[in-house]
Amino acid sequence: MGNLKHILLLTTGGTIASVEGGQGLEPRQGVLDGYISQLARFYKITVQELMCLDSSNMQPAQWQEIARTVFQCRKDYDGIVISHGTDTMAYTASALTFMLPHIDLPVVFTGSQLPLPDVLSDGPDNLRTAFAMAASGYPGVYLAFDRKVMRGCRAVKVRASGFSAFESVNARYAAVVSNRGLTVDHSIVSHKQGVPALKDKISNNVFLLKLTPGLSTDIFDTLVDMGYRGIVVEAFGLGGVNVLGSGLEGVRRAIEQGVSVVITTQCLYDSSDLRVYQVGNKLLELGVLQGRDMTTEAALTKLMWCIGQGLTPEEIRCAFAESFAGEITV
Numbered sequence: 001m002g003n004l005k006h007i008l009l010l011t012t013g014g015t016i017a018s019v020e021g022g023q024g025l026e027p028r029q030g031v032l033d034g035y036i037s038q039l040a041r042f043y044k045i046t047v048q049e050l051m052c053l054d055s056s057n058m059q060p061a062q063w064q065e066i067a068r069t070v071f072q073c074r075k076d077y078d079g080i081v082i083s084h085g086t087d088t089m090a091y092t093a094s095a096l097t098f099m100l101p102h103i104d105l106p107v108v109f110t111g112s113q114l115p116l117p118d119v120l121s122d123g124p125d126n127l128r129t130a131f132a133m134a135a136s137g138y139p140g141v142y143l144a145f146d147r148k149v150m151r152g153c154r155a156v157k158v159r160a161s162g163f164s165a166f167e168s169v170n171a172r173y174a175a176v177v178s179n180r181g182l183t184v185d186h187s188i189v190s191h192k193q194g195v196p197a198l199k200d201k202i203s204n205n206v207f208l209l210k211l212t213p214g215l216s217t218d219i220f221d222t223l224v225d226m227g228y229r230g231i232v233v234e235a236f237g238l239g240g241v242n243v244l245g246s247g248l249e250g251v252r253r254a255i256e257q258g259v260s261v262v263i264t265t266q267c268l269y270d271s272s273d274l275r276v277y278q279v280g281n282k283l284l285e286l287g288v289l290q291g292r293d294m295t296t297e298a299a300l301t302k303l304m305w306c307i308g309q310g311l312t313p314e315e316i317r318c319a320f321a322e323s324f325a326g327e328i329t330v
């Protein structure tokens with residue numbers, strides 16, 4: 001018992017903690033307790049019920065609460081598992097990656113597609129993988145699902161109901177469960193480097209815009225008028241936008257007013273690269289930032305975080321040219 005790794009389980013709700021209520025599945029406190037007692041043979045476990053939300057209701061204020069709790073508790077544990085709804089887990093995991101630079105222990109998100117009380121739930125398997133990663137000693141923010149572990153800032157929910165609900169986009173898995181147990185990819189996991197910090201200030205004034213043929217360029221003016229300070233544009237393919245007529249005027253005006261515009265791609269895989277096509281180079285001339293191979297979730301939360309930290313547009317440009325925790329290939 002004395003040698004068991006001490007793992008903190010922070011519960012936040014989600015399907016994994018849900019039961020059938022009057023209007024469908026809803027998270028309840030205490031749902032994980034029954035299963036966690038089965039893991040107690042392998043780990044010393046402390047459970048803290050932090051919140052009880054369907055993750056659709058998760059807001060940046062909750063990301064801050066989770067980040068603060070992780071930061072305050074980190075010295076007392078070998079690792080931390082966070083159970084979370086799957087719908088917005090990739091956003092929370094990405095946001096925490098930026099809020100907790102140089103975190104010095106494993107912080108592992110997990111959840112399930114079928115509630116834990118269901119005999120066929122994927123929750124036990126996902127919790128086992130998450131606890132194994134939390135006990136691995138590799139610091140960083142991760143997401144464990146379907147026997148795979150990925151960096152939190154590379155995770156995307158790709159299936160609404162299938163058990164293999166998350167993919168590690170443009171990055172190899174940090175670890176997988178195999179017949180040799182948890183097999184870690186040492187080139188992907190983090191190694192201790194800087195001083196851990198809590199940088200939890202984050203701005204809500206960032207908009208995610210998906211380009212569609214026919215979209216009015218006035219949308220950029222509307223967003224600036226509404227007070228948005230950052231816009232992530234999911235453009236076409238390698239990063240194309242409509243440049244005909246006055247297509248670029250809205251972007252130009254937004255940037256002139258100090259708004260940071262990040263161009264990513266609507267494609268799930270591979271990197272955007274604005275240098276390939278004329279339509280992309282025209283954007284670069286205006287001063288947009290390249291999202292490259294970042295997930296939309298990572299690009300959005302990184303921009304929210306940069307603006308929340310009070311960085312100037314020029315400092316944000318430098319931040320997007322740099323990888324903080326493996327979120328971008330530079």
Ligand code: ASP
Nearest residue numbers: 014015054055085086087
């Ligand atoms: N609606 C749920 C949530 O995100 C879905 C899930 O957990 O799988 O909280």
